[in-house]
Amino acid sequence: MEQNKEKVSLIIEGGAMRGVFCAGVISTLLRQEIYLDYVIGVSSGSANGINYVSRDLTRTKASFVDIAANPAFSGMKYLLNGQGYFNTKYIYEDAITTDIPFQFESFKQNPTSMKIVVTDMETAKPVYFDKDDIATSAELGLKIRASSTVPLLMPPTQINGKYYLDGGIVDSLPIEKAIADGNQKHVILLTRPRGYIKEKQRFSAIIRRHLRAYPEVVAAIEQRHISYNRSMELIEQLEQENKAFVIAPDQLSIGRMERNVQRLDAYYQYAERAAERQLPELQDFLSSR
Numbered sequence: 001m002e003q004n005k006e007k008v009s010l011i012i013e014g015g016a017m018r019g020v021f022c023a024g025v026i027s028t029l030l031r032q033e034i035y036l037d038y039v040i041g042v043s044s045g046s047a048n049g050i051n052y053v054s055r056d057l058t059r060t061k062a063s064f065v066d067i068a069a070n071p072a073f074s075g076m077k078y079l080l081n082g083q084g085y086f087n088t089k090y091i092y093e094d095a096i097t098t099d100i101p102f103q104f105e106s107f108k109q110n111p112t113s114m115k116i117v118v119t120d121m122e123t124a125k126p127v128y129f130d131k132d133d134i135a136t137s138a139e140l141g142l143k144i145r146a147s148s149t150v151p152l153l154m155p156p157t158q159i160n161g162k163y164y165l166d167g168g169i170v171d172s173l174p175i176e177k178a179i180a181d182g183n184q185k186h187v188i189l190l191t192r193p194r195g196y197i198k199e200k201q202r203f204s205a206i207i208r209r210h211l212r213a214y215p216e217v218v219a220a221i222e223q224r225h226i227s228y229n230r231s232m233e234l235i236e237q238l239e240q241e242n243k244a245f246v247i248a249p250d251q252l253s254i255g256r257m258e259r260n261v262q263r264l265d266a267y268y269q270y271a272e273r274a275a276e277r278q279l280p281e282l283q284d285f286l287s288s289r
Contacts, residue, residue: 008286009183010036010052011175014043014168015191016086016150016256020064020264021249022048022189024271027060032279034286038183040115040128040174042167045189046147050140053114053131054107062100065264067091070099074259084154085257092145096137104137113181117167117174118146121156124216126171127164151221152210170220173231175238187282188235190248196232198225245285247275 012022026048029035041049044064051060067073072090079085096102114131129143146157146164156163171177178186190196201207201221211218238244254267 007038007183008036008185008187009038009040009178009181010049011173011178011186011188012039012041012045012048012052013173013189013191014041014045014148014166016044016148017064017068017254017258017264018191018252018256019044019048020254020258020268021191021271023051023060023064024268025189025247025275026052027057027268028272028275028279030055030057030060034282035112036187037111038113038178038181040117040178041147042117042172042174043148043150044191046116046144046167048189049114049116050102050107050144053110053112054103055110056103056106059100059102061265061268063095065261065268067095067100068259068264069261070095074257079153082155084149086148086150086154088145088149088154088157092141092148093138096141102137102140104140107131107140108134115174115177115181116143116147117171117177118143118149118157118164119167119169119217119220121163121165121214121217124170124214124220126167126174126177128174128177151207151217165217169217169224170227172224172228173235175231175234175244184243185285186235186238186244187285188244188246190246192248193250193252194246194248198228200225242285242288245282247278247282249274 039049039053072087074086078087083089116129118127120127134140147167149157149165151165156165204222207221208218235244254263
């Protein structure tokens with residue numbers, strides 16, 4: 001697989017089902033053969049990232065739109081039996097090999113670097129799983145699951161004896177990591193409209209009880225709005241320096257728990273069109289020095 005843009009990162013924000021916007025944008029990038037050399041994804045952004053790296057156009061839609069039609073995808077019965085509101089076993093173990101199979105060999109053969117952001121529950125620090133260290137599709141599914149493990153909605157993910165949660169708790173917009181890894185320019189896919197300012201976690205009392213054995217994680221959740229807004233300020237500064245290009249929705253018509261296939265499909269198509277409108281500017285950004 002040939003790359004055509006080097007030293008440019010693709011940063012993909014999470015947001016559960018709001019990630020369907022990024023899926024639509026990635027569809028446009030793939031159809032236009034815009035292949036960046038480095039990808040870093042957070043939560044649902046990591047699920048989008050593996051589809052971009054494997055260059056699987058069909059799966060970009062299937063894993064965010066079609067999957068919602070399956071009764072095994074989500075529901076209170078899965079939450080009550082310990083699998084999580086979003087059925088982690090189906091999404092990250094079953095679907096990846098059956099209903100919407102993932103092309104693992106294409107993923108591994110692509111020279112694109114990829115990092116998956118997770119939160120270490122013991123330290124409340126980010127961990128960046130590297131594509132090069134992932135040997136099987138089962139291991140990949142487990143690490144994507146870890147990155148997407150939302151507290152309260154999903155049980156913590158265990159990998160090699162350690163427990164992990166959603167990477168967005170400690171690094172929602174990993175622009176600093178992308179810079180530290182040597183990228184000079186950045187394409188950033190957001191799941192909220194521009195100008196969004198994150199506020200302090202509203203359900204902190206519930207979170208505190210649920211995670212009482214992990215006070216550092218509770219503190220990170222309660223301070224998440226500060227780190228998120230600081231990252232957005234850095235991104236805006238980089239935009240002014242022509243070092244960042246942001247693609248974000250003008251409107252937010254779905255929530256993170258959306259399950260309506262028609263609404264998801266409409267938003268996916270909206271994202272494709274939004275990315276298409278920005279293509280001339282994006283091409284100029286990628287070709288400029």
